[in-house]
Amino acid sequence: MKVPIKTKVNGKLYEQEVEARSTLLDILRDELKIKSVHRGCEDGECGACTVLLNGKPVCSCLVLAAQVDGAEITTVEGLLKGDELHPLMLAFIENHAVQCGYCTPGVIMTAYYLLNNLADFTDEDLRRGIEGNLCRCTGYIHIIKAIKAAKKCKDSGNWW
Ligand code: FES
Numbered sequence: 001m002k003v004p005i006k007t008k009v010n011g012k013l014y015e016q017e018v019e020a021r022s023t024l025l026d027i028l029r030d031e032l033k034i035k036s037v038h039r040g041c042e043d044g045e046c047g048a049c050t051v052l053l054n055g056k057p058v059c060s061c062l063v064l065a066a067q068v069d070g071a072e073i074t075t076v077e078g079l080l081k082g083d084e085l086h087p088l089m090l091a092f093i094e095n096h097a098v099q100c101g102y103c104t105p106g107v108i109m110t111a112y113y114l115l116n117n118l119a120d121f122t123d124e125d126l127r128r129g130i131e132g133n134l135c136r137c138t139g140y141i142h143i144i145k146a147i148k149a150a151k152k153c154k155d156s157g158n159w160w
Pocket residue numbers: 038039040041042043044045046047048049050059060061062
């Protein structure tokens with residue numbers, strides 16, 4: 001059975017007919033070809049598929065496409081300003097928080113949410129905040145460092 005949905009993804013409007021059993025992950029990757037949204041466990045455990053749904057991070061593998069009618073969705077591409085990388089992305093690169101990169105788009109979306117919603121935080125807050133995003137490469141030390149560096153950018157007004 002097909003269900004009509006309208007969404008705004010990274011600022012662009014889409015009208016689609018989706019299978020009732022399709023997930024948000026399916027339509028982002030397979031139909032809209034947004035390949036930064038990674039398919040990992042498909043069980044809500046790894047966070048590789050994290051996107052912002054109406055501004056909040058969700059595992060897109062756990063959300064049915066039919067549920068997102070009328071919603072606004074942001075993937076890591078939505079943080080770009082033209083060809084310009086977001087300061088948070090640059091902080092990940094500069095602080096060596098990316099190795100294989102499989103977890104990275106999801107981690108960045110969670111970090112973006114945390115930075116925009118926590119006025120201040122401790123390292124422990126950050127560790128808890130990103131606990132739903134598994135990274136098997138970095139050991140998290142550099143990810144925490146990158147998020148803290150990004151906070152300095154945000155506090156200095158270098159942010160969007
Ligand atoms: S693929 Fe969605 S949480 Fe792992």
